[in-house]
Amino acid sequence: SYELTQPPSVSVSPGQTASITCSGDKLGDKYACWYQQKPGQSPLLVIYQDSKRPSGIPERFSGSNSGNTATLTISETQAMDEADYYCQAWDSSTVVFGGGTKLTVL
Amino acid sequence: EVQLLESGGGLVQPGGSLRLSCAASGFTFSSYAMSWVRQAPGKGLEWVSGISSSGDNTYYADSVKGRFSISRDNSKNTLFLQMNTLRAEDTAVYYCANQSPNFDYWGQGTLVTVSS
Numbered sequence: 001s002y003e004l005t006q007p008p009s010v011s012v013s014p015g016q017t018a019s020i021t022c023s024g025d026k027l028g029d030k031y032a033c034w035y036q037q038k039p040g041q042s043p044l045l046v047i048y049q050d051s052k053r054p055s056g057i058p059e060r061f062s063g064s065n066s067g068n069t070a071t072l073t074i075s076e077t078q079a080m081d082e083a084d085y086y087c088q089a090w091d092s093s094t095v096v097f098g099g100g101t102k103l104t105v106l
Numbered sequence: 107e108v109q110l111l112e113s114g115g116g117l118v119q120p121g122g123s124l125r126l127s128c129a130a131s132g133f134t135f136s137s138y139a140m141s142w143v144r145q146a147p148g149k150g151l152e153w154v155s156g157i158s159s160s161g162d163n164t165y166y167a168d169s170v171k172g173r174f175s176i177s178r179d180n181s182k183n184t185l186f187l188q189m190n191t192l193r194a195e196d197t198a199v200y201y202c203a204n205q206s207p208n209f210d211y212w213g214q215g216t217l218v219t220v221s222s
Binding site: 001033035037042043044045048049054084086088090093094095096097098099100 | 141143151152153156163165201207208209210212213214215
């Protein structure tokens with residue numbers, strides 16, 4: 001079965017750029033999207049189709065996808081961005097999530 | 107405003123059954139495929155099952171295939187998940203979400219606890 005691999009944790013200082021990776025076999029041939037989940041809340045879509053932002057998502061969130069790796073980049077990271085982030089892709093007719101990355105802003 | 111409201115969760119013994127519902131509003135329910143996604147306590151997201159907009163096609167994760175059944179009633183804007191032969195490892199918050207094909211909107215989730 002298809003797998004997506006994320007680092008368990010990433011740390012960033014306020015105002016700096018955070019990058020979270022998601023790896024999968026030929027992931028660049030698929031669309032990747034990213035969800036943000038804060039404690040006690042439902043997931044929130046922040047990037048879809050590799051690099052598009054839904055309405056209401058700040059411009060500091062961006063994405064890319066090439067080769068075997070998709071990347072979520074958060075520029076000028078703020079304390080409010082501290083959350084778990086999950087990548088997601090489709091494999092045939094099934095959905096695959098990455099294991100999640102806890103972003104700590106300190 | 108899009109709303110997805112799950113219900114039907116609770117405590118059930120191993121081997122038991124439970125039926126989850128998801129009431130949708132604020133969008134044309136019959137035009138969207140839908141999915142159930144679960145999250146075990148302290149763990150990540152796991153896709154469980156999906157259904158096409160018409161209900162003609164259904165899809166399942168290997169972990170629930172043969173035990174869970176997804177369905178929908180487009181006349182009542184409601185999504186269902188029938189869960190049979192429940193196991194301790196099915197304990198999780200179950201979310202319904204619409205597919206576009208991304209999961210644009212999520213419900214607040216309903217907790218299913220499988221324990222004796």
